Amino acid sequence: xxxxxxxxLVLFAGILLYASLxxxxxxxxxxxxxxxxxxxxxxxxxxxxxxxxxxDAHTPNMxxxxxxxxxxxxTFGEQIVIYTAGLITLLVLRRRRRxxxx
Amino acid sequence: xxNQFHSxxxxxxARLLSPYIMVFGWYVIFHGHYSPGGGFQGGALLxxxxxxxxVAGGRLISRKQLQExxxxxxxxxxxxxxFLTGLTAMIAGGYFLDYGELPIPGMEPYWLxxxxxxxIEVGIGLTVMCILVMIYDNxxxxxxxx
Numbered sequence: 001x002x003x004x005x006x007x008x009l010v011l012f013a014g015i016l017l018y019a020s021l022x023x024x025x026x027x028x029x030x031x032x033x034x035x036x037x038x039x040x041x042x043x044x045x046x047x048x049x050x051x052x053x054x055x056d057a058h059t060p061n062m063x064x065x066x067x068x069x070x071x072x073x074x075t076f077g078e079q080i081v082i083y084t085a086g087l088i089t090l091l092v093l094r095r096r097r098r099x100x101x102x
Numbered sequence: 103x104x105n106q107f108h109s110x111x112x113x114x115x116a117r118l119l120s121p122y123i124m125v126f127g128w129y130v131i132f133h134g135h136y137s138p139g140g141g142f143q144g145g146a147l148l149x150x151x152x153x154x155x156x157v158a159g160g161r162l163i164s165r166k167q168l169q170e171x172x173x174x175x176x177x178x179x180x181x182x183x184x185f186l187t188g189l190t191a192m193i194a195g196g197y198f199l200d201y202g203e204l205p206i207p208g209m210e211p212y213w214l215x216x217x218x219x220x221x222i223e224v225g226i227g228l229t230v231m232c233i234l235v236m237i238y239d240n241x242x243x244x245x246x247x248x
Contacts (some may be wrong), residue, residue, distance in 0.1 A: 062130075064140060
């Protein structure tokens with residue numbers, strides 16, 4: 001059983017490494033992240049978010065658009081982190097009284 | 103919890119406050135498009151209203167509101183709402199969590215994005231509420247069982 005768990009972990013690490021091969025290079029000027037240019041000449045994504053958030057989702061609160069739409073996979077990760085934290089409290093705090101065998 | 107005592111005043115105050123806190127929590131979730139708020143904050147408020155009854159009334163009264171074994175399924179339902187929204191958009195031809203591709207007929211893409219954001223906020227609120235209540239329940243149970 002321990003070997004099986006280790007195999008799952010290694011397999012998952014392999015999947016993550018394979019998925020990371022498809023990511024764009026960091027700092028590449030041709031990225032979609034750096035397509036927009038702000039007033040000061042810096043290439044950032046935030047300018048696009050400020051200008052087009054209302055047109056994309058018709059939502060006046062642009063923080064909601066960024067959290068729920070542009071960065072929605074990040075928010076999904078946050079939700080899973082919270083869920084995992086709850087499950088860990090179930091494992092740590094709710095333990096029955098054990099008899100100590102002397 | 104050990105050493106419970108029954109105080110009608112505390113229970114009455116909690117019963118008075120709890121529905122209003124819950125309504126305000128739903129308001130924060132559903133009004134997150136127009137004002138500061140969203141799923142996490144609204145879920146914390148919903149958890150506050152449930153925990154107020156739990157602290158004031160004890161286990162016998164709070165059993166009628168939200169039972170302890172219902173916390174984990176509701177949290178899973180919240181995660182699944184989020185995940186299935188993304189998966190539906192992916193099946194319908196877009197990217198994962200691309201709300202513009204949700205298969206709701208008769209809606210422009212920006213109204214689809216509006217609706218998609220609303221759906222996932224409800225999912226987040228449900229998960230946060232249930233997890234916060236679950237942490238409280240587990241702490242109380244751990245104290246009871248040793």
